[in-house]
Amino acid sequence: MSSTTQGARARARIEVTAAIKDEARRQLAAEGAAKLSLRAVARALGMVSSALYRYFPSRDDLLTALIIDAYDSLGESAETAHAAVADAGPLRRWVAVCEGVRGWALAHPHEYALIYGSPVPGYSAPDTTIPAASRVGLLFIGILRDARLSAGGTELPPLPDELRTEADRMAADLAPDLPPETVAALVAAWAQLYGLVGFELFGQFHRVVEDREPFFRHAATRLAHGVGLG
Amino acid sequence: MSSTTQGARARARIEVTAAIKDEARRQLAAEGAAKLSLRAVARALGMVSSALYRYFPSRDDLLTALIIDAYDSLGESAETAHAAVADAGPLRRWVAVCEGVRGWALAHPHEYALIYGSPVPGYSAPDTTIPAASRVGLLFIGILRDARLSAGGTELPPLPDELRTEADRMAADLAPDLPPETVAALVAAWAQLYGLVGFELFGQFHRVVEDREPFFRHAATRLAHGVGLG
């Protein structure tokens, strides 16, 4: 077997894998993750269902691949938005990351629903999704680290006693060089950011918030204040 | 037709309607809202599918009924939690409502997913869901109103120019007696609350937040600060 043949095979495999995922994403948008069916994907591609198993051993593995891709795409979007203002102050960088997340979510609503919406019945994400899922959070941690070094932040109120142990544990796990107050505030702000994005995307702001971009920018700015920025 | 006959009929109708919704909720938990099937509900109840149309004109109407029930159940839970501390200060009342929301969500994860999770493909909620969906928000508005009267709040920073018009409109729509800064902060905090709850419920806090009750209490308290309470 020549190396060109191997290369061509490898290339074909990559192309088919990409075609399968593209078609699966199309079905995700049309029917939702719960109804994602290997057979339907195969049919749309003119393949037979058993042929798909050469690329994805099970429906859950295809789902996992789509989830990792979605997290990576979101992470890349946030990183690009951040890189565009990398020289600015921490507050501006924080808001840029938030807007990167929102922009990606509005552009990819069904993939957003896949990773931050309702769990898919019968599916449990494996730990291999964790690195991709962590990218946005790592951006925030980096911003807070820089803000701490450059003294560009404000003091946070002390933690209640009942939370001190858990906050210490979280800080040790996530960012040992940041104070536990900051880490606890960051994790909360991280979840709250996705509350804002999810409400906009899933229709809860219908007839409540109309001019959503400035509303979001202001909310993201105040989230930043909550973690001690600005 | 005697009134007792009418009463018996009406009672039977209510009972069958409740049985249909109970079975539908069971399927919601097992398969997800996307796969909710009128035929399966009918089968489980020993009825024929066409008989269900006497009670719900379509599958979407059954979904709508489940959604309204879920919002009402959540609203009642929040109102009960609030009533238990009705004599306390606004901060305590705010946190109680937040904990009522979280408690209901943890007890009814599938119904929570139905109303705050991914949209059901092909389904669009009618405006008849709005009153039930508003109950928790109305509690928050009431608390902020009382805090304003009793001067139990702090000042909020001024709104950016780009948000002023929209904030005025939101205030006029939702709570004309509250300042637009407060209303904008409230709507953001409202969305952020569901970000916290959703992350816990949908597994995003897996290996990130372990001791979740004190974490949530602290986050809810800081949300209250964000709307000017405490």
Add this chain to the structure above:
DNA sequence: GTCTATAACGAGATAGAC
């Protein structure tokens, strides 16, 4: 008037024989 059952439609998924 109120309800349930039968039967059917068109569309789609599925299992298994070949």
Add this chain to the structure above:
DNA sequence: GTCTATCTCGTTATAGAC
């Protein structure tokens, strides 16, 4: 890899029981 027979689904028309 293909074909077919048999399932599912939402929905409607119709007929008859109470």
